[in-house]
Amino acid sequence: MSDQPRRPRSRPAGKPYRRPQKDPVRILAFEALRAVDERDAYANLVLPPLLRKARERGDFDGRDAALATELVYGTLRRQGTYDAIIAACVDRPLREVDPPVLDVLGLGAHQLLGTRIPSHAAVSATVELARVVLGDGRAKFVNAVLRKIAQRDFDAWVEQVAPPYDDDPEDHLAVVHSHPRWVVSALWDSLGGGRAGIEDLLEADNERPEVTLVARPGRATVDELLREEAAEPGRWSPYAVRLTEGGEPGAVDAVREGRAGVQDEGSQLVALALAHAPLDGPDERWLDGCAGPGGKAALLAALAAERGAVLLASEKQPHRAGLVARALDGNPGPYQVIAADGTRPPWRPGVFDRVLVDVPCTGLGALRRRPEARWRRRPEDLDGFAPLQRGLLRTALESVRVGGVVGYATCSPHLAETRAVVSDLLKQHPETELIDARPLLPGVPALGDGPDVQLWPHLHGTDAMYLALLRRTG
Helix, strand or coil: CCCCCCCCCCCCCCCCCCCCCCCHHHHHHHHHHHHHHHHCCCHHHHHHHHHHHHHHHCCCCHHHHHHHHHHHHHHHHCHHHHHHHHHCCCCCCHHHCCHHHHHHHHHHHHHHHHCCCCHHHHHHHHHHHHHHHCCHHHHHHHHHHHHHHCCCCHHHHHHHHCCCCCCCHHHHHHHHHCCCHHHHHHHHHHHCCCHHHHHHHHHHHCCCCCEEEEECCCCCCHHHHCCCCCEEECCCCCCEEEECCCCCHHHCHHHHCCCEEECCHHHHHHHHHHHHCCCCCCCCEEEECCCCCCHHHHHHHHHHHHHCCEEEEEECCHHHHHHHHHHHCCCCCCEEEEECCCCCCCCCCCCEEEEEEECCCCCHHHCCCCCCHHHHCCCCHHHHHHHHHHHHHHHHHHHEEEEEEEEEEECCCCCCCCHHHHHHHHHHCCCEEEECCHHHCCCCCCCCCCCCEECCHHHHCCCCCEEEEEEECC
8 A cells, every 4th residue: 555645636627615504394294294203203393393493593583484394384285295306217116215315305396386487497406405415426316307397287197196086085185185095985985975075175185274273262252363464253162353464473463462372263163162052050160171272271261251251171181281371371360280091090980060071093184284193193093092082081081070061072074983983982981972063163064963962174164173062960
């Protein structure tokens, strides 16, 4: 081996090396997607602190934050479709492509196919991002793939990568509307009907939901919230206000002070229906048996206070019980928050007049807000939730007095989490009857044959909340 020192390698003739340009918006969007992928985080929890830090550093203004939010949520909502398109443009299975590379490609695909960003700008900006976060070598791969994607628009790509509807309706809808096939099948079973309805539902899942506020009775008024910019009354709940252009709820005084909250209108309707259900006998003790994180509990506590009733809010997880306590802080009437297992309650049976259990579930009714959940859930998750859902409803029925009312709610329309649970418990508790919940949602259309209620994003503009009301008769 020679003792002579190595000569430095000279750069090939041509353009001098150019450092990649850092784009704070796309770097932040990439960081959010990596957190969702690596840590199983939810974008609605990851993104706000990232945006706040970017604003504090002076990197972002309002338009930058809006673009970063669109890039993250748009990429997650259409991930399944974009993956199918990317797969058609690479020479290896997607499982062999590094996840960070797939995240960059997904961001690029969304800019090309889901936004108005010009194609050349979408490609160049994404390649620059790849140079920063992946290195020059893999940036060349990203560049080659994106140039292939840019050759067609979204509709043309879908026509190529989705199987024909007549050959396989569920797989066609899964690719076109970016939902796992089993989720398409489950939603279709619950919704019923033909192609138009399920397509409307799947498309609604891919739309950005409005921010909906609730004016907590006795603490804030709808008129106060309507003074906010681009605020409109809710469609169905008398306490709801919609921020039609998004916005930052934390900037609203009443929200910041806890007198109002962010709460989907479907969630409000569930609480209101339970509160207004007819009772035989006294109306003094209310229970929210699955109270975390506190939205329904805060509304119920305020309604109970107006009648001189007391709410007990129970939540198994101590940190979530803390969120409930924060939501109820300042309630005008008496209440209590405890950390307790709702399937093994510390309270005596038969003591409550009204009981709500909004049970843990797959969350398939809130895919607008948590689009990544559709890719995490598996059919076998239903088996894990089933015993808990039945156990919580059983305890709720045992906790209510004769003549009292139980509300069973889920944020999933899956029949295994809704009617199947209620049907099983009615067989075990013949001293219980179903109440028609539909009259307790006045003005809300398309509530079906009853007596239970299933809300839908495409029909009601809410999450797909389910509610069954049961009265203990003996």
